[in-house]
Amino acid sequence: xxxxxxxxxxxxxxxxxxxxxxxxxxxxxxxxxxxxxxxxxxxxxxxxxxxxxxxxxxxxxxxxxxxxxxxxxxxxxxxxxxxxxxxxxxxxxxxxxxxxxxxxxxxxxxxxxxxxxxxxxxxxxxxxxxxxxxxxxxxxxxxxxxxxxxxxxxxxxxxxxxxxxxxxxxxxxxxxxxxxxxxxxxxxxxxxxxxxxxxxxxxxxxxxxxxxxxxxxxxxxxxxxxxxxxxxxxxxxxxxxxxxxxxxxxxxxxxxxxxxxxxxxxxxxxxxxxxxxxxxxxxxxxxxxxxxxxxxxxxxxx
Amino acid sequence: xxxxxxxxxxxxxxxxxxxxxxxxxxxxxxxxxxxxxxxxxxxxxxxxxxxxxxxxxxxxxxxxxxxxxxxxxxxxxxxxxxxxxxxxxxxxxxxxxxxxxxxxxxxxxxxxxxxxxxxxxxxxxxxxxxxxxxxxxxxxxxxxxxxxxxxxxxxxxxxxxxxxxxxxxxxxxxxxxxxxxxxxxxxxxxxxxxxxxxxxxxxxxxxxxxxxxxxxxxxxxxxxxxxxxxxxxxxxxxxxxxxxxxxxxxxxxxxxxxxxxxxxxxxxxxxxxxxxxxxxxxxxxxxxxxxxxxxxxxxxxxxxxxxxxxxxx
Numbered sequence: 001x002x003x004x005x006x007x008x009x010x011x012x013x014x015x016x017x018x019x020x021x022x023x024x025x026x027x028x029x030x031x032x033x034x035x036x037x038x039x040x041x042x043x044x045x046x047x048x049x050x051x052x053x054x055x056x057x058x059x060x061x062x063x064x065x066x067x068x069x070x071x072x073x074x075x076x077x078x079x080x081x082x083x084x085x086x087x088x089x090x091x092x093x094x095x096x097x098x099x100x101x102x103x104x105x106x107x108x109x110x111x112x113x114x115x116x117x118x119x120x121x122x123x124x125x126x127x128x129x130x131x132x133x134x135x136x137x138x139x140x141x142x143x144x145x146x147x148x149x150x151x152x153x154x155x156x157x158x159x160x161x162x163x164x165x166x167x168x169x170x171x172x173x174x175x176x177x178x179x180x181x182x183x184x185x186x187x188x189x190x191x192x193x194x195x196x197x198x199x200x201x202x203x204x205x206x207x208x209x210x211x212x213x214x215x216x217x218x219x220x221x222x223x224x225x226x227x228x229x230x231x232x233x234x235x236x237x238x239x240x241x242x243x244x245x246x247x248x249x250x251x252x253x254x255x256x257x258x259x260x261x262x263x264x265x266x267x268x269x270x271x272x273x274x275x276x277x278x279x280x281x282x283x284x285x286x287x288x289x290x291x292x293x294x295x296x297x298x299x300x301x302x
Numbered sequence: 303x304x305x306x307x308x309x310x311x312x313x314x315x316x317x318x319x320x321x322x323x324x325x326x327x328x329x330x331x332x333x334x335x336x337x338x339x340x341x342x343x344x345x346x347x348x349x350x351x352x353x354x355x356x357x358x359x360x361x362x363x364x365x366x367x368x369x370x371x372x373x374x375x376x377x378x379x380x381x382x383x384x385x386x387x388x389x390x391x392x393x394x395x396x397x398x399x400x401x402x403x404x405x406x407x408x409x410x411x412x413x414x415x416x417x418x419x420x421x422x423x424x425x426x427x428x429x430x431x432x433x434x435x436x437x438x439x440x441x442x443x444x445x446x447x448x449x450x451x452x453x454x455x456x457x458x459x460x461x462x463x464x465x466x467x468x469x470x471x472x473x474x475x476x477x478x479x480x481x482x483x484x485x486x487x488x489x490x491x492x493x494x495x496x497x498x499x500x501x502x503x504x505x506x507x508x509x510x511x512x513x514x515x516x517x518x519x520x521x522x523x524x525x526x527x528x529x530x531x532x533x534x535x536x537x538x539x540x541x542x543x544x545x546x547x548x549x550x551x552x553x554x555x556x557x558x559x560x561x562x563x564x565x566x567x568x569x570x571x572x573x574x575x576x577x578x579x580x581x582x583x584x585x586x587x588x589x590x591x592x593x594x595x596x597x598x599x600x601x602x603x604x605x606x607x608x609x610x611x612x613x614x615x
Contacts, residue, residue, distance in 0.1 A: 139317065143594060144321075144587075145552055145591070145594040146549075147553055148590055151556070151575060152587050155583045158333070236447060239557070240572055242575060255448055262454070269451050270452070272448075273451070280443040284442060
């Protein structure tokens with residue numbers, strides 16, 4: 001009889017499933033760590049996360065506090081190792097707080113975009129009747145090149161950082177929906193899904209518990225790559241004056257402001273640009289690495 | 303083939319209606335009353351009513367949309383809220399600069415991207431391959447507005463070789479080319495990187511194909527195999543990427559124009575978004591999106607033409 005020491009068959013099954021999942025994660029991580037560029041990217045992302053979370057600890061000054069007596073100091077100045085801008089604000093502190101903004105905007109817009117894209121993709125892949133309508137809508141969103149859709153949404157909602165998040169998330173929806181739909185279409189024909197159906201499981205249960213977990217790999221890769229696009233686009237929109245407004249310490253807005261002082265203080269333009277490039281590069285290479293690591297066809301060397 | 307083109311054209315018409323409806327609705331659902339924007343702070347209620355009546359803002363929204371479409375078909379995109387200029391005319395005077403920039407960037411992107419990708423693939427894992435794939439990744443990651451600023455800093459401010467901005471001389475003159483170089487590199491870099499990545503992976507796939515091995519085995523020289531047999535087949539997916547990138551470049555001109563103070567459609571759009579000048583936003587967005595879908599349609603057709611294996615059923 002089952003006493004406290006013996007496991008029921010259900011628990012054994014659950015444990016097995018758990019360990020299989022763990023194995024998968026360990027395997028993916030191992031493969032990812034073999035990729036030197038991806039490791040470099042991971043390190044940069046970790047640094048950004050640490051800076052973002054503990055921004056007040058790393059920033060040496062208040063990022064928006066003006067100090068006109070110390071304006072436009074160069075790199076390596078006393079007490080301001082990255083110099084100061086035209087209002088005497090410490091560039092390093094602004095970069096640190098900018099890391100927080102770019103990470104938050106990235107996570108916010110990618111998260112919202114995934115939510116919308118996954119929902120639309122699951123529904124359109126699974127329910128044939130809704131597929132046509134949803135995909136025509138997705139096609140319509142695809143008709144706007146690159147950043148134009150985000151701009152249209154900002155034109156409608158007004159210029160602010162929150163609206164940038166909304167705009168970029170809507171712009172992420174069509175691609176995500178297509179990726180998820182593709183996975184759903186290939187999964188739903190498999191026997192175990194048909195079996196679940198014949199056992200009387202509800203559509204919602206099948207979608208969330210059985211179909212969705214099988215689309216995780218492409219979703220993870222998409223989300224990582226999308227972080228890069230989101231951070232780059234936020235900076236671009238803020239550069240154009242459509243996103244973060246002064247005096248917010250946002251990297252794109254810093255470049256826009258620094259451009260006026262390019263002759264006297266080029267570091268105001270150079271430094272935030274390097275920050276953006278490093279972070280975007282990091283998410284791109286980790287995304288690339290994840291795609292290879294999660295690809296079952298790459299199993300040959302194992 | 304003709305059936306395919308006909309079907310695509312029909313889809314295009316529906317898509318254009320969809321785009322115009324979406325753009326129109328998003329501008330009309332936007333908060334803010336156009337009448338107050340036009341009338342300004344001093345307008346009285348009766349002034350506002352007069353403006354609303356003149357613009358037809360009291361009509362049902364669907365009627366307003368149909369009126370708008372009727373205008374668009376005749377080339378009338380309405381009038382700016384800010385200065386009452388015809389939107390079609392403003393776009394017409396600025397569009398050549400934008401197109402000029404987009405085409406020049408495309409040329410830069412193809413001239414750099416395609417050879418880099420092919421050489422990378424032929425010499426896989428060589429130092430050239432490693433550095434060019436890394437540079438390509440950096441090229442995708444670099445903010446183009448920042449790249450533009452850096453190019454200005456180096457070539458205009460420090461070396462003083464090229465002008466800081468502006469694009470008014472025709473592109474066939476020396477002055478015009480000088481003005482075009484930096485903006486074209488700025489905008490073309492990301493596309494060059496994407497094209498290089500695509501060319502590399504397409505070429506790698508083709509090189510490993512059986513018929514390439516057969517060609518080598520029967521004694522065709524390596525260069526001939528690469529440049530004649532492999533290249534033609536590898537270029538098929540690359541052409542798609544190039545086509546799609548043209549649309550991407552049209553969107554990208556918006557930012558590049560801002561960096562180099564080029565008076566194109568993009569700057570018109572940005573200024574209009576900031577001023578909430580809805581007819582101008584509507585007109586410019588509609589133009590860019592329409593061009594984008596038309597280019598995509600052409601790519602689809604060319605694709606089916608060069609690769610008879612493709613069928614769109």
